[in-house]
Amino acid sequence: MYEAATPYISKEHREFLKKVKRKNVLIRVTQFALLILFFATWEIVARYKIVDPFLVSQPSRMLKTMMTLSQNGSLFMHIWVTLSETIIGFTLGTIIGMIIAILLWWSDFLSKVAEPYLVVLNSLPKIALGPIFIVWMGNGEAPIITMALAISLIVTIISLQTGFKEVDEEKIKLLKTFGATKMQILTKCILPASVPTIISAIKINIGLSWVGVITGEFLVSKAGLGYLIVYGGQIFKLDLVMTSVMILSILSALMYIFIVYLEKKLIRWR
Amino acid sequence: MNKIMVSLKDVSFNYHTLEGETEALKNISFDVYEGEFVGIIGPSGCGKSTLLSIISGLLKPSYGSVEVNGKIGYMLQKDHLFEWRNIWQNALLGLEIQKSLTEESKKYVEGLLVKYGLGEFKNHYPNQLSGGMRQRAALIRTLALKPDILLLDEAFSALDYQTRLAISDEVYKILKYEQKTAVIVTHDISEAISMCDRIVVLSNRPAHVKKIYDIVLTCEDRTPIGCRKAPEFREYFNSIWKELDVHV
Ligand SMILES: Nc1ncnc2c1ncn2[C@@H]1O[C@H](COP(=O)(O)OP(=O)(O)OP(=O)(O)O)[C@@H](O)[C@H]1O
Ligand SMILES: [Mg+2]
Numbered sequence: 427m428y429e430a431a432t433p434y435i436s437k438e439h440r441e442f443l444k445k446v447k448r449k450n451v452l453i454r455v456t457q458f459a460l461l462i463l464f465f466a467t468w469e470i471v472a473r474y475k476i477v478d479p480f481l482v483s484q485p486s487r488m489l490k491t492m493m494t495l496s497q498n499g500s501l502f503m504h505i506w507v508t509l510s511e512t513i514i515g516f517t518l519g520t521i522i523g524m525i526i527a528i529l530l531w532w533s534d535f536l537s538k539v540a541e542p543y544l545v546v547l548n549s550l551p552k553i554a555l556g557p558i559f560i561v562w563m564g565n566g567e568a569p570i571i572t573m574a575l576a577i578s579l580i581v582t583i584i585s586l587q588t589g590f591k592e593v594d595e596e597k598i599k600l601l602k603t604f605g606a607t608k609m610q611i612l613t614k615c616i617l618p619a620s621v622p623t624i625i626s627a628i629k630i631n632i633g634l635s636w637v638g639v640i641t642g643e644f645l646v647s648k649a650g651l652g653y654l655i656v657y658g659g660q661i662f663k664l665d666l667v668m669t670s671v672m673i674l675s676i677l678s679a680l681m682y683i684f685i686v687y688l689e690k691k692l693i694r695w696r
Numbered sequence: 697m698n699k700i701m702v703s704l705k706d707v708s709f710n711y712h713t714l715e716g717e718t719e720a721l722k723n724i725s726f727d728v729y730e731g732e733f734v735g736i737i738g739p740s741g742c743g744k745s746t747l748l749s750i751i752s753g754l755l756k757p758s759y760g761s762v763e764v765n766g767k768i769g770y771m772l773q774k775d776h777l778f779e780w781r782n783i784w785q786n787a788l789l790g791l792e793i794q795k796s797l798t799e800e801s802k803k804y805v806e807g808l809l810v811k812y813g814l815g816e817f818k819n820h821y822p823n824q825l826s827g828g829m830r831q832r833a834a835l836i837r838t839l840a841l842k843p844d845i846l847l848l849d850e851a852f853s854a855l856d857y858q859t860r861l862a863i864s865d866e867v868y869k870i871l872k873y874e875q876k877t878a879v880i881v882t883h884d885i886s887e888a889i890s891m892c893d894r895i896v897v898l899s900n901r902p903a904h905v906k907k908i909y910d911i912v913l914t915c916e917d918r919t920p921i922g923c924r925k926a927p928e929f930r931e932y933f934n935s936i937w938k939e940l941d942v943h944v
Binding site for chain 1: 752754768769770772773774776778780781789790792793794821841
């Protein structure tokens with residue numbers, strides 16, 4: 427039987443809660459300390475030339491690089507280029523993947539026909555398609571976004587399709603006893619039941635879109651973080667490379683956190 | 697004689713798969729009268745669920761005819777409440793599907809929830825409810841469509857024994873109170889005897905009717921729990937047990 431939590435908290439329980447809280451604080455502090463330690467060690471070994479700062483760069487020089495880049499505005503331009511390409515690629519991959527997965531769920535015939543093609547496309551290393559995209563679409567943003575799309579699309583289709591198939595057959599039978607149409611089965615049961623699958627597909631998709639965009643920018647680009655990394659590497663400016671990598675990791679982490687937040691909002695019933 | 701609600705005549709059903717043809721039902725005939733509770737009992741895998749699917753119209757018989765006079769409500773083995781909907785939204789599911797969601801029908805469902813003790817739990821999600829309450833919510837979801845005939849497919853088997861006794865007692869009272877006709881599939885001989893007016897015993901697959909028992913119990917308190925004390929209870933039990941001929 428469901429009961430509301432009692433307002434009274436025993437001494438023992440209070441002790442327990444305190445202990446849990448203390449442990450959580452300790453975890454956070456340690457995580458933070460590790461980060462500080464990492465950068466401090468890096469700074470020190472570079473400053474005292476224990477390792478060559480030319481090869482590993484140095485946090486203080488990375489900060490300086492960031493300053494100069496942001497002062498002439500180009501930092502935000504590069505971030506914006508990469509971020510927008512990623513968001514577009516990711517959104518397209520998710521939406522198109524979802525539509526195709528729904529079509530494959532809808533028609534068993536279509537799904538059987540598509541199966542071998544999906545298997546082949548899934549195992550193909552999509553980076554191999556890069557030069558083709560460039561020849562077809564030139565050297566703008568289009569081939570880069572297509573690259574992100576190519577990498578994430580098939581995985582999305584396959585994981586959503588599997589998720590749709592795993593929805594309890596009996597739930598569908600229940601809807602059929604009410605006389606539900608196929609469209610109603612889709613909207614009332616398959617899609618809402620697959621929200622956790624969809625979210626985990628989105629999480630994977632974000633990571634893959636970053637891979638696609640950075641790979642695309644490595645191959646062909648005039649701007650973006652991938653461009654900065656390649657450019658910095660070519661002229662041996664490791665400061666630039668390291669700074670870009672650092673910004674990239676922060677951005678992708680932020681995007682991930684946003685999705686986790688979305689997940690919490692969407693799956694209240696858990 | 698009461699009105700006939702369900703009439704089965706020489707119903708046979710075969711499943712077709714690539715592995716071959718499975719005969720599930722063979723020449724099944726019986727009638728269900730208005731207000732009657734008919735139990736269906738038989739060895740596992742003999743075709744009981746198939747029979748209910750045929751009565752409900754989800755499957756068409758390979759041979760024979762089915763006649764149903766009235767609206768059917770189907771209760772499956774598990775409650776199958778949708779985890780992402782709260783109890784209120786779950787209770788309205790059938791009405792939503794049939795596009796008959798009106799102020800009046802909502803009021804009716806609201807009344808059912810209150811009457812059967814779920815009024816305060818409208819906004820709870822299924823995983824916050826006990827097994828018995830979930831089963832009750834599933835029953836209300838079915839009753840919301842005002843069916844005349846209820847098909848219960850081992851509707852209580854997912855519950856623990858005590859909850860199961862209590863809930864079957866409760867469901868019995870609810871269905872009698874709402875004056876429904878019921879076809880109850882169960883594995884549990886005692887449950888069948890205690891709830892039903894007649895029991896159809898099916899054979900091994902392909903299922904055919906082995907015997908039909910008229911259950912007459914002498915007890916003042918004709919509820920599933922009350923009538924378990926009736927002197928005839930044991931006799932019916934032993935007789936049906938023999939008829940089922942279970943070998944382990
Ligand atoms: N969709 C199907 N395709 C092929 N064979 C099936 C299908 N559904 C059921 N069967 C077979 O038909 C027979 C009867 O199945 P059914 O589910 O009606 O039995 P049951 O009496 O309800 O079983 P249980 O006691 O396990 O609930 C079984 O042998 C089963 O394997
Ligand atoms: Mg069954």
